[in-house]
Amino acid sequence: MDIPKEHLVDMYETMVKIRRFEERIREMYFADKLPAFDIAAGLIPGEMHLAAGQEPVAVGMRPHLQPGDAITATHRPHHIAIAQGVDLNKMAAEIFGRDTGLGRGKGGHMHLFSVEPNFGCSGIIGEGMPVAVGAAMAFRFKGTDNIALSYFGEGAANQGAFHESLNLAALWKLPVVFICEDNAYAISVPKTASTAIPDNSDRASAYGIPGVLVPENDPVAVYEVMGAAMDRARRGDGPSLIEIKTDRLWGHFEGDADAYRDEAFKEEMNQRDPLIVFGKRLADEGILSAEEQAAIQEAQYAIVEEALDFALASPYPEPEAALEHVFA
Amino acid sequence: MTTATDRKLTMQKAIAEGIFQEMDVDPSVFVMGEDVGVYGGIFGSTEGLLAKFGPERIIDTPISETGFIGAAVGAAINGMRPIVELMFVDFFGVCMDQIYNNMAKIHYFSGGNIKVPVVLTTAVGGGYSDAGQHSQTLWGMFAHLPGMKVVVPSSAYDAKGLMISAIRDDNPVVYMFHKGALGLGWMVNNPRATGPVPAEAYEVPIGEARIAREGSDVTVVTIGLSVHKALDAAETLESQGISAEVIDLRSLVPLDREAVVASVQKTHRLVVVDEDYHSFGMTGEIISTAVEGAFDHLDAPPVRVATPDIPIPYSHGLEEWALPSSERIVAAVSELVSG
Numbered sequence: 135m136d137i138p139k140e141h142l143v144d145m146y147e148t149m150v151k152i153r154r155f156e157e158r159i160r161e162m163y164f165a166d167k168l169p170a171f172d173i174a175a176g177l178i179p180g181e182m183h184l185a186a187g188q189e190p191v192a193v194g195m196r197p198h199l200q201p202g203d204a205i206t207a208t209h210r211p212h213h214i215a216i217a218q219g220v221d222l223n224k225m226a227a228e229i230f231g232r233d234t235g236l237g238r239g240k241g242g243h244m245h246l247f248s249v250e251p252n253f254g255c256s257g258i259i260g261e262g263m264p265v266a267v268g269a270a271m272a273f274r275f276k277g278t279d280n281i282a283l284s285y286f287g288e289g290a291a292n293q294g295a296f297h298e299s300l301n302l303a304a305l306w307k308l309p310v311v312f313i314c315e316d317n318a319y320a321i322s323v324p325k326t327a328s329t330a331i332p333d334n335s336d337r338a339s340a341y342g343i344p345g346v347l348v349p350e351n352d353p354v355a356v357y358e359v360m361g362a363a364m365d366r367a368r369r370g371d372g373p374s375l376i377e378i379k380t381d382r383l384w385g386h387f388e389g390d391a392d393a394y395r396d397e398a399f400k401e402e403m404n405q406r407d408p409l410i411v412f413g414k415r416l417a418d419e420g421i422l423s424a425e426e427q428a429a430i431q432e433a434q435y436a437i438v439e440e441a442l443d444f445a446l447a448s449p450y451p452e453p454e455a456a457l458e459h460v461f462a
Numbered sequence: 463m464t465t466a467t468d469r470k471l472t473m474q475k476a477i478a479e480g481i482f483q484e485m486d487v488d489p490s491v492f493v494m495g496e497d498v499g500v501y502g503g504i505f506g507s508t509e510g511l512l513a514k515f516g517p518e519r520i521i522d523t524p525i526s527e528t529g530f531i532g533a534a535v536g537a538a539i540n541g542m543r544p545i546v547e548l549m550f551v552d553f554f555g556v557c558m559d560q561i562y563n564n565m566a567k568i569h570y571f572s573g574g575n576i577k578v579p580v581v582l583t584t585a586v587g588g589g590y591s592d593a594g595q596h597s598q599t600l601w602g603m604f605a606h607l608p609g610m611k612v613v614v615p616s617s618a619y620d621a622k623g624l625m626i627s628a629i630r631d632d633n634p635v636v637y638m639f640h641k642g643a644l645g646l647g648w649m650v651n652n653p654r655a656t657g658p659v660p661a662e663a664y665e666v667p668i669g670e671a672r673i674a675r676e677g678s679d680v681t682v683v684t685i686g687l688s689v690h691k692a693l694d695a696a697e698t699l700e701s702q703g704i705s706a707e708v709i710d711l712r713s714l715v716p717l718d719r720e721a722v723v724a725s726v727q728k729t730h731r732l733v734v735v736d737e738d739y740h741s742f743g744m745t746g747e748i749i750s751t752a753v754e755g756a757f758d759h760l761d762a763p764p765v766r767v768a769t770p771d772i773p774i775p776y777s778h779g780l781e782e783w784a785l786p787s788s789e790r791i792v793a794a795v796s797e798l799v800s801g
Contacts, residue, residue, distance in 0.1 A: 204540060238573030247572035254539070254576075258563055264529045265564070268536020268544075275492065275542055282536070294556075298529030305524065459574035460608055462632040 135354055135419065138197075142421055143430075145193040145353045146412060151434040152192065152213045153409050155222070156184040158438055159212070159229065163388050171389050177230055177446075180242055185213035187351070187383035190408050191315045192217035194356025195283060198364045204252040204269035204282040206262030208315070209244045210382075211255035214285055220248045222437065223444040232448035239451045240459065260286060260295035263312065267299050270308035270367075281309040281367040288377070289320030291334040300375065304341040309367035311360070312375045317382040322394035338375035348378040351408045383407065471659040472645025474506040476618040477583075480625030481508065481545060483663040485515055488543065491629055494521035494530055495547030495583075504549055505585045505644055527557035531582070535565045538580045543629060548584040551600050551638060565634045566609030577632045581625075586614070587640040587687055587737060588785055590650055594773035597781070599686065602736075602743030604636050605714035611635040611668055613713040616643055616689035618657040620712055623666025631668065640687040640737075654690040669716035673725070677707035680795050681725040683748050684735035685711045688786050692735055695791035704799050714744060722748055723755035732764040733794050735786050740768040762801060767794050 135142065159178065166176035173180065185192075192213040199218065207214040215225055221236070228235030229243045236246050244257035252269070256262045266284035273280040290296055291314055303310045314334045318325050331337070338345025346363065348355050356378055363374035381403045385392040392400075416422040422430070471479065485491045492515075493508055499522040502509035512520045523530040527548060534546035548554065554561065561582065568578050588597030605612045611633055615621035621639065628635040645655030674689055675696050682692045689710045696706040707725055711718060726732050732752050734745040745766035752764055767786045775781050 204536075206536075236573065236575070237571050240573050241571035245567075245571040247568065247576050249575055252540070254568070256564065258559055261532070261559060261564055264532020264560060265536035265539070267529065268533035268538070269540045270536075271533060272537040272540035272542045275490075275537075295528050295532065295559075298524075298526040299532070301524060302526060302529045302533060459570050459572075461611070462569055462574070462577050 137354060137357060139421060141197040141357065142416060144197060145357065146416060146422060146427070147430050147434055148193045148196060148217050149189040149353065149409050149412065150431055151437060152189045152216050153186055154435050154438045155212060155216060156186045158442060160184055160384070160388060162442070173389065182243060182388040183210040183386065184384055184388060185210050185382070187381040187403070187408065188213055188315055188317060190351050190353040190356050191285070191313065191378050191380050194353045195360040195364065197357065198361050200280060202252060202278060202280040204266065204280065205285065206266045206282070207253070207255040207285045208262065208287055208290070209255070209257045210287070211244070211246055215246055215248070215253055215255070218251045218253050220246065220251060220253050222441040226441040226445035227448045230445040230448070231450060232445055233451040233455070234444070234448040238455065238459070260290040260293035262286065263290070263295045263299035264302070266310050267302050267308060270303065270310045271306070273309060279368050281311065281364060284310060284312045286312070286314060287320065288314055288316040288318070288325050288334060289328065291337065292328060300338070300341045300343070300373070303373040304343045307370070307372040309370065310373040311363045311367055312373060314375070314377040315380055316377050317380050319382065319386070319395065321386045333377055335375055335377040343372060344374045346374065346376050348376065351378070351380045351406065353408065353412055381406065381408070467658045467660045469659055469661055470656050471618045472656050473615065473618045473621045473639065474644040474646055475509070476622040476659045477507045477625055477639060478509040478511065479659070480622040481629070482511060482514065484626055484629045485511065485519065490541060490543045491545065492519040492521065492542060493545045493547070494523050494534065496523055496525055496549050498522060498547055503547065505639065505641060506646060507547065507583055507639065527553060528560055531557050532560040532564065534580045535560060535568070535578060538578045539568065539576055543579045545581040545583060545629065548582060550596050551584040551586045552595050552598050554600065562607045562610070566607060569633070570609060578634050579632050580634045581628045581637050582634065583637045583639065585641050586638045587642055588774045588781060589642050589687070591776055591778055591781060593776040597774040599638070599738040601638055601685070601714055602738045605744070609634065610715060611713065612638065612715040613668055614638045614640070614686045615712065616640070616686055616710050618645070618655070618659045620666050620672070622659055623664050624668060624712065626663055627665040627668050630665070635668070638686070642687045643690065652690060654693065666712070668713050669718060670712065671718035671721035672710045672712055673707065674710040675706070675708040677705040677729065679705045679729055679799055680731040680733060681707050681709060681729045682733045682735060682791065682795065683709045683711065683722055685714065685744070686737060688735045688737050691786060691788045692791055694788035695795065698788065698792050699795055702796065704795060706795055717747070719751045719755065722751050726752045726756040727759045730759050730761040731798055732760065733791065733798060734764065734766045735791055736766065736768040737786055738769065739771050740766065741771050743768070762798055765794050765798050767791055
């Protein structure tokens with residue numbers, strides 16, 4: 135791997151942190167919802183979309199990010215937010231609906247917004263894509279070399295917002311990288327039943343911009359492709375479209391019976407769990423020993439626990455605070 | 463601020479002048495939309511801006527409202543103050559997600575940490591046989607959805623001042639201009655579309671209604687082009703010995719409820735005129751406001767003059783019958799006062 139060691143270590147650390155965060159959120163989400171599942175009950179009410187398995191998509195861009203770069207993500211946003219360095223304490227507090235959260239308990243896990251780093255996400259499919267285009271316009275107006283990254287799922291690639299955003303970014307040669315997280319399922323509908331062509335990266339040709347397919351859920355491959363696309367955008371050479379084949383290890387949302395994916399598929403998917411595969415590769419190539427990986431796990435788990443402790447120790451907002459922040 | 467001036471402009475030129483003056487002093491302001499550049503806006507809202515500010519700041523877009531309105535949101539979050547034009551409000555159907563789910567909610571979702579200072583300009587209204595997809599006002603629907611200010615000027619003076627206030631506002635502002643109130647040479651002739659406008663920049667506060675005409679027998683509350691029709695009606699009514707007070711709301715969000723209540727307390731009768739649809743809209747909201755705030759002062763049940771709950775029809779006679787007219791206002795007021 136022709137990648138600086140500190141970048142490999144950084145990506146591994148971040149993958150560990152993301153996976154641990156998602157596992158712990160999952161535990162706490164279900165803790166007081168079982169045996170009878172009640173979506174509105176417990177410390178974390180509402181829908182919960184977790185990104186275990188999609189870590190490579192998030193961490194591969196991380197070493198190429200600059201302060202001020204904007205990211206828009208989806209209804210499944212935690213991995214991207216963590217990889218960009220969104221304050222984990224405030225993010226956890228928001229997920230738990232606390233007054234110390236990123237949005238003071240008004241947004242929840244699908245509506246996480248951070249000023250620094252510059253992060254936003256949305257519960258509506260494709261909604262963040264035009265926003266990334268606008269962020270890139272602002273960077274051009276201000277004369278910075280910042281770029282915008284727009285994450286979306288393969289299900290969003292059939293939305294009008296996808297095509298409008300690619301056209302605008304290409305037309306105006308804006309510094310945007312569009313990243314399709316292809317986990318092959320839009321809830322229950324497989325990509326083969328929703329999309330006329332196998333690879334959304336081919337759709338880049340309709341807008342005259344580079345389209346690159348990352349066929350494996352591999353942080354190193356993502357690192358290389360994202361590095362080139364982000365450099366290109368930062369140089370002023372315009373947008374790119376990347377599609378990354380990734381895996382959603384769990385259901386669409388927690389509580390999803392996931393009956394639409396057969397057991398053979400799930401077994402195969404778990405066999406290629408990117409955290410395990412990447413850890414083994416780092417060990418095999420002498421970059422991180424098993425002991426070093428264990429130390430990383432211990433450190434990252436502690437960071438996650440600290441965030442959860444912060445959230446749980448935080449007060450809920452006063453009910454009347456619901457009326458605040460409608461207008462500035 | 464009111465400055466006596468002999469300088470007269472149409473509402474259309476007043477809007478463009480307000481944008482011009484703010485762009486001249488604030489480099490974060492830019493305009494994008496369909497035909498805002500060389501055309502100057504289909505209804506002239508951006509007339510003369512391209513020549514002064516160039517294509518970098520006056521940006522013609524593809525017909526791609528989700529894309530460019532969403533881009534305005536992204537630019538606003540990142541320090542710009544975009545003015546983005548939805549050519550006809552009727553076109554909201556192709557881009558409403560970016561407006562009400564995104565632009566209007568991000569400030570709230572962020573717990574107040576992120577501001578979204580977008581001005582969404584859009585043309586509203588009928589009366590010139592453009593049929594059901596180019597003639598609606600729809601302000602009641604925008605006002606119903608939390609998180610957007612909604613302003614609708616009816617005079618050239620207010621149009622400039624409200625535009626400057628909207629640009630300087632840190633919130634999303636939906637700025638609706640009525641095609642029939644702009645004073646366009648190719649639109650239905652309207653002498654009330656031209657009025658005094660000071661040359662310098664000034665603000666008209668968003669959320670304050672204006673007493674367009676003082677009166678004592680009945681309060682007529684309205685907005686947009688219907689203000690002109692209500693003023694025409696008030697002149698006719700005066701010759702019949704009825705003194706009508708006309709309240710121009712100027713904005714629906716925020717709504718100046720105090721102005722409505724105060725006027726009803728004075729006149730004891732209320733007629734609400736709305737070019738928007740009859741049901742679930744502005745007329746119901748204003749009447750509720752009067753009932754909640756001035757119930758004991760009302761001498762008669764309030765009356766509404768609105769567009770019936772039908773798509774705006776094309777044929778001239780059908781449309782003229784459907785939209786509020788000064789004749790309908792005169793009839794409603796006469797019946798209310800004599801009854």
